[in-house]
Amino acid sequence: MDHLEKRIRENRELFDVAEPAEGHFERFSNKLQTLHQKNKRVPWLTYLKVASIAVLVVLSTLWTYDYFMNRLATEQAISLGNLYPEYREAEMYYTSMFNEGYNEIDHCTFPEDSLQKKILIKELSDMDSIFINLQKDIKLNPTDERVMNAMIEHYERKLEVMNQILDQLKQLNNQELNNKNNETTNI
Secondary structure (H helix, E strand, C coil): CHHHHHHHHHCHHHHCCCCCCCCHHHHHHHHHHHHHHHHHHHHHHHHHHHHHHHHHHHHHHHHHHHHHHHHHHHHHHCCHHHHCHHHHHHHHHHHHHHHHHHHHHHHCCCCCCHHHHHHHHHHHHHHHHHHHHHHHHHHHCCCCHHHHHHHHHHHHHHHHHHHHHHHHHHHHHHHHHHHHHHHHHHC
16 A cells, blocks of 8 residues: 555656546536435425325224224124014013123122132123124024024023022122121120
């Protein structure tokens, strides 16, 4: 490297002979300015493209979600009362009883912790999944009396189970109250 540098310094006059053409610096300056102007516009265009893609993704996601939720809701809306008006009153009775049962379970105090309550509600939800399968069956075979009878039987069994659970919970709560009353009177 020292050898090359030494040679350039010794022959400097030979290298400094050619000058750039007239107007070279002005053309170079103009090219730099247009390049800077393009660079200033590009981020906005890039941001606009990214934003439009994001909007399209969000809209398509919302449309897909809405489509599948509406589809699920219409699948779940088929019930015995919708297909056969003569069963509508019985179905309304059972659903109102289930709602009351869920409310009572929700307001009951459990002896140990809320884990028992969660397990109980999960078991009742599992019973509901059986009913959803029956709803699918009645959708496929709306005139099949076996499916209609199975749905009514399911209502009866679920109400029976729920009443047994509520009776046991009431007994446990009464025992707890009696124990607390006995403890306060003994003190």
